[in-house]
Amino acid sequence: MPRYQSSSVEGARKAVAARLREVRLDGGLKGHELAARCGWHKSKTSRIESARTPPSDADIRAWCAACGADGEADDIVAASRTADSMYLEWKRLQRTGLRRLQEARMPLYERTKLHRGYASHVVPGLFQTPAYAAALLSSVSRFHGTPDDTEAAVDARMARARVLHQGSHRFALLIEEAVLRYQVGDAEAMAGQLGHLLSVMSLPAVSVGVIPFSAQGRGMWTLETFDVFDDQRVHVELLTAQVTLTAPSEVGMYIKAWTDLRGIAVYGASARSLVADALGALG
Structure with missing residues (x-):
């Protein structure tokens, strides 16, 4: 997503990233362990947690599944879509x-x-x-x-x-x-x-x-x-x-x-x- 300096957009994306980080920590996983379970490069985990890369719905569901928190996925997907709707190409x-x-x-x-x-x-x-x-x-x-x-x-x-x-x-x-x-x-x-x-x-x-x-x-x-x-x-x-x-x-x-x-x-x-x-x- 092209950068647009908006606290509304950035704040919503950071909130999604923070929730995913909490899910990982609650699951007792380190970043590289989560990446291995999801089948992606460990840098992707870091980019998502720092809100540099917005996660797709599939990314969120894979993340939650890897952490044994499938029940969290729907809420986080909804929050991510809300953040995404603030900036629509x-x-x-x-x-x-x-x-x-x-x-x-x-x-x-x-x-x-x-x-x-x-x-x-x-x-x-x-x-x-x-x-x-x-x-x-x-x-x-x-x-x-x-x-x-x-x-x-x-x-x-x-x-x-x-x-x-x-x-x-x-x-x-x-x-x-x-x-x-x-x-x-x-x-x-x-x-x-x-x-x-x-x-x-x-x-x-x-x-x-x-x-x-x-x-x-x-x-x-x-x-x-x-x-x-x-x-x-x-x-x-x-x-x-x-x-x-x-x-x-x-x-x-x-x-x-x-x-x-x-x-x-x-x-x-x-x-x-x-x-x-x-x-x-x-x-």
Whole structure:
């Protein structure tokens, strides 16, 4: 797994490693003895116990069996899968295409009361038009080499966007001005997207702040795209993976970053003017 400095992910993996070490010690085995019983190199035991190598389900079951602790295996496998779910590579999330990924997120969006987000590269998914989403998702599919189900994925993304008009949800999204200028799809698709964004900005449940290129007193650098769900959960989008953070200290750090960025964003007429300028630049 590529390294991502997250105490949530690292802490969960270290907890699994510590439990496996306890199982070995309780079984009265040394590291090389366990390795011999499992049929692997002794360095693998060390790497697993130091959380450098995440164990597979089979590794955990073999480990517990070698220590005479088969009854421990299911719980440790479950803990390992939980740790693994905090860092999910896109190739795993998208292995059957993009539609299921869009649908899988629906329950989270439906139960979230306050959704805060920051977009540094593309228009947030909730605000996308079908044409913009199709251009974006098809490029994602090509890059990651996943099954191309763009049409179905776009339909699922549009269905998810209905949450903007339902229930008592609130949405507070921050967008870098660069997002308005990066052309996704052809000029017609981009023009339609910017026009749609102007419409979304008028929704009563939505607050959109645009961070201008010329923002003064910028104390927070451009970050990766992230979303905060009800102060409980953060999704961070990397090139290779989605990272889910639930540790209060880390969630709080992203809320602090969002708050700092909000302080340099413009709203209302000023934000709409930046969108209109980008629209006009398309000719």
